[in-house]
Amino acid sequence: MSTFPRNPDLHCHSTASDGWLPPAEVVRRAHANGVDLLALTDHDTLAGLDEASAEAEVLGVRLVPGVEISVTFASETVHIVGLGVDRHDAALNVGLAALREGRQQRAQRMGEALAGIGLPGVYEGALRFAQNPEMVGRAHLARQIVASGHMPDVGTVFRHYLAKGKPGYVEHRWARLEDAVGWIRGAGGVAVIAHPARYRLDDIGMEHLFDRFVACGGEGVEVVSGAHSDDEVRRYAELARRRGLLASRASDFHGAGESRIDLGACPPLPDGLTPVWTRL
Ligand code: AMP
Ligand code: MN
Ligand code: MN
Ligand code: MN
Numbered sequence: 001m002s003t004f005p006r007n008p009d010l011h012c013h014s015t016a017s018d019g020w021l022p023p024a025e026v027v028r029r030a031h032a033n034g035v036d037l038l039a040l041t042d043h044d045t046l047a048g049l050d051e052a053s054a055e056a057e058v059l060g061v062r063l064v065p066g067v068e069i070s071v072t073f074a075s076e077t078v079h080i081v082g083l084g085v086d087r088h089d090a091a092l093n094v095g096l097a098a099l100r101e102g103r104q105q106r107a108q109r110m111g112e113a114l115a116g117i118g119l120p121g122v123y124e125g126a127l128r129f130a131q132n133p134e135m136v137g138r139a140h141l142a143r144q145i146v147a148s149g150h151m152p153d154v155g156t157v158f159r160h161y162l163a164k165g166k167p168g169y170v171e172h173r174w175a176r177l178e179d180a181v182g183w184i185r186g187a188g189g190v191a192v193i194a195h196p197a198r199y200r201l202d203d204i205g206m207e208h209l210f211d212r213f214v215a216c217g218g219e220g221v222e223v224v225s226g227a228h229s230d231d232e233v234r235r236y237a238e239l240a241r242r243r244g245l246l247a248s249r250a251s252d253f254h255g256a257g258e259s260r261i262d263l264g265a266c267p268p269l270p271d272g273l274t275p276v277w278t279r280l
Helices: 024-033 047-058 090-116 123-130 138-147 153-160 177-186 203-215 230-243
Strands: 037-038 064-075 076-083 189-192 220-225 246-250
Touching: 024 037, 024 047, 037 047, 047 064, 064 090, 064 177, 076 177, 076 203, 076 246, 090 123, 090 138, 090 177, 123 138, 138 153, 153 230, 177 189, 177 203, 189 203, 203 230, 220 230, 230 246
Parallel strands: 037 064, 189 220, 220 246
Antiparallel strands: 064 076, 076 189
16 A cells, blocks of 8 residues: 655745745745655745755655645636646746736725825835745735734734735736646646635535536645635535545645644545645
């Protein structure tokens, strides 16, 4: 009987996007926590993968090259994780580059909106929390607002300023679902819906998302996620069984102070599911 992987973790972040740890340190922490199959899935970039792969090789961790792509679906932002992608694939790299360009413009507009309600300099300050300006996102803006002493923690900043409908939020059009899934599949990867319970979709909207996702070649869903309660794990396990989707297990780790669940610390997948790692 196969004992690999003992502790897969297929979604996490490094300083290449909005994680706190450099890619090699993410791999070291995962290894120390007993993770033997790790996907680094930074937002809209593959920039951390070379460093992570090199460290994974040293430590004997199997590293799955991944990405978390920002998508706009029915005016909601949805995240699609790609697992096992070829980091040199041209179409994937072109698509992600376009997303990053939009990301920087969005962050500037959020900075202007925040300045308009009495919080000046947030975009400029956020730049020092990001590795490069085109990766600046809401997490970096939130860290700057915490650093300036306005709010106690990042979660509170999101609730007051950065969640949809709050004064620092600006509407933004990310990739189309079909494009994101197409880039992932074109790069040889498996497309997985990230943390489905976090989307503000009603039951009909959620079924519609999965219909479209499957129709364009999506194959998996994060059943176990650091962002899911036990009830939500059960709900998406049921959905994965019903739709015959591959199931993923993922911490979505960003850093010790900003994540509920550490690398490799998720509960096991519920029974009766086909793990996505059978395809990696
Ligand atoms: P963005 O892609 O720039 O819109 O930022 C999304 C990121 O913000 C997520 O990947 C999380 O890292 C972070 N985030 C979103 N919502 C929250 C929240 N309520 N509390 C803390 N961090 C959050
Ligand atoms: Mn993030
Ligand atoms: Mn996400
Ligand atoms: Mn994530």
